[in-house]
Amino acid sequence: MKSRHWIVPSLAAALGGIGYGVAQNMSSAQMANTTPAAPAVRESLAQAETPGTSDRVSLSYRRKGDENFAEVKVATVEPFGGASAVEHHIAARIAATSEAHIAGETALASKGSDHPAQNGASAFLRKVAAAGDAAASGDQTDAAPAQAPAFETTRLSSRLIDNDEPAWQSRFFADNPLVGGIFQGDGNRSDAQRLIGAAKSARYVLLGETHDNPDHHRLQSDIVSDLADQSTDLALVFEMIPHRLGDAVASFGTSRSSSIDLDSMADRLEWSDRGWPEFSMYRPLFETAKRQGLSVEAGDLDRDVVSAIARNGVSGLSAEERARLSLDGAADPAMIADLGEEVRSAHCGLMPEAAIMPMVDAQRARDGSLAAAMVDAAKTGDKAVLIAGAGHVRDDRGVPSIIKRNDPEAQTLSVRMMEVADEDGDLADYGLTAEAPAPYDFTIFTPRADVDDPCEALRARLKGKAGTASE
Structure with missing residues (x-):
């Protein structure tokens, strides 16, 4: 992979954005079954801090964001022979099972869950208990289950600041040395603390994603939460919400926000009908907006406007x-x-040449719509944050360049979340060089969510349309 990867948006972004109207005009639970902790372990947990209990294992587990427990003593079912060896196995098992459900719950609550028993200290305590119970019974296998990682308790941005190893949901190329790294456009290494500091100083913050990568949405949610901690006078502008559906999010940031039903939000926004990835990946952003009193704004053009531009x-x-x-x-x-050329490449060279310039016009119009929504949102607040595909947030010709023309005194920050292409850890192959910096202030590397060839899917789609048209 060469530098084209930073000048070409993802195919998903192109099809979900500039392509969907133009092309139409041109051509016509991770583990379902888990074993509950043994009753004896639950009883031991209940007695763990009772005076006189004989401690078999002592593990300190407190993490950032947990309740103020300094240490928890975990009593296991049977006494151990060689306590230090068993304690080692328990620690190993806890690490290995950090991605698995324990007693029917994950290390962090499932998406959308607010149940306190599924979060932080209580969930981790169940994990420790199950590991201790398994060690006491002689099962000391350290192999990790083969399934996607669960969310971690602490914010990913905080974990990156502390140089912890994040648990990624995307599965491919997670061992690439760039994964988890934060870099400036010229390739100089940075960190989350500097990124968050720059975002807090900016009036406009643009967070570019690959739409179907769940880790990109985790990062966005972390950054927005950090910004909301500083000020609730903040608006979220979504590429995924066209103007005609603005009423569906009008209650955010108002006195009516407590009555917002997030369970019906995807239907009200026609989310899946319009081709966006699972709403569950974006839901934490809406949850933060509801909880922190942030306004939510529609940013995209309506489909009929895109169609008019195509014609x-x-x-x-x-x-x-x-x-x-x-x-x-x-x-x-x-x-x-x-x-x-970007549009041509993003569509794998398969679109008719006559469609390219209408797509270019549509992309420019959509960038203008997102920029206008950002400027309008910031007029009544301290800050506006854009949630959009990475192609929209490049500062050489995307939304940031338009904002700078319309509000030249304001500070703008663009952040790209980028999937690694393979095991290659050379920054130059991702367009991050001092000689030709990438058009983003910061780039955060993540694993890849999908390795299927998007061009094959597009070929099949266009072939299907051609077959339908000929009938």
Whole structure:
């Protein structure tokens, strides 16, 4: 993989964004069954801090964000022979099972759960208890179960600051040396503390994602939570919400926010019908907005506007709309050519050439719509944060460049969450060099969520459309 990976947005972004309207116009639970902790272990837990209990194992487990327990004494079912050896096995088992359900619960509550028994100290205590029970029974196997990692208790940004090893949900190439690393555009290594500090100083923060990567949404949620801790006068602008559905999120940031039903939010936003990945990945952002009193704003163009641009170009828009979308001035020919090549590559060279420039116009219009929503949101608050595909947040020609023209005195920060391509750990292959810096202030590397060839899926889709049209 060479530098094209930082100038070409993901296919998912292109199809979910600039492609969906234009192309149409042109062509027509991780572990279900778990074994509960033995009753004897539950009884031992109940007695763990009772004076006079004989301690077999003593493990300190307190983590950031847990309740203020300094240490918990765990009594196991049977006495041990060689306590230090058993304690080693228990510690190993806890590490190995940090990705698994213990007593029907995960190390962190499942997505969307607010039940206190499923979070933090209580969940970890159950994990310790199950490990102790297994060690006491002689089962000292250290092999980790083959399943996706669970969320960790502490925020991922905090874990990166502390140089802990994050538990990733994406499965592919997690051992790449770049994974978990934070870098500036020129390839200089940075860290989460500097990133969060820069985000707190900026008026506009743009968080670019690969739409179907769950770790990207975890990172976004961590950053937004950190920013919300400083100020609740903050708005979240979503690429995934078109203007016509703005009423569905109008209660966020108001006195009516406590009555928002997040369980029905995906249906109200027509989330899956419009082709976005599972809402559960984005839900923590909406939960933070509800809990912290943040407003949520629609950022994207409506599909009929994209279709009009596909048919007639930007000249088909009213003068007022062109001005709102920052399309009323002459475009840089070099930028148009570069964006055209990006669209061409993102669609695997399979789109008709006649479709490329309408897609370029649609991409520019969508960037203008997102920028306008960000500027409007920041007028009534301290800060606006954009949740969008990585192609939209590049600062050379995406949303940041438009914001800088419309609000030149304000500080803007763009952050790209980027999947590693394979085991390659060379920064230059990802466009992070001092000679030609990437068009982002920060890049955070994550494992890859999917290794399927997206071009094969697009070929099948276009072939299916062609077959339907010929019938």
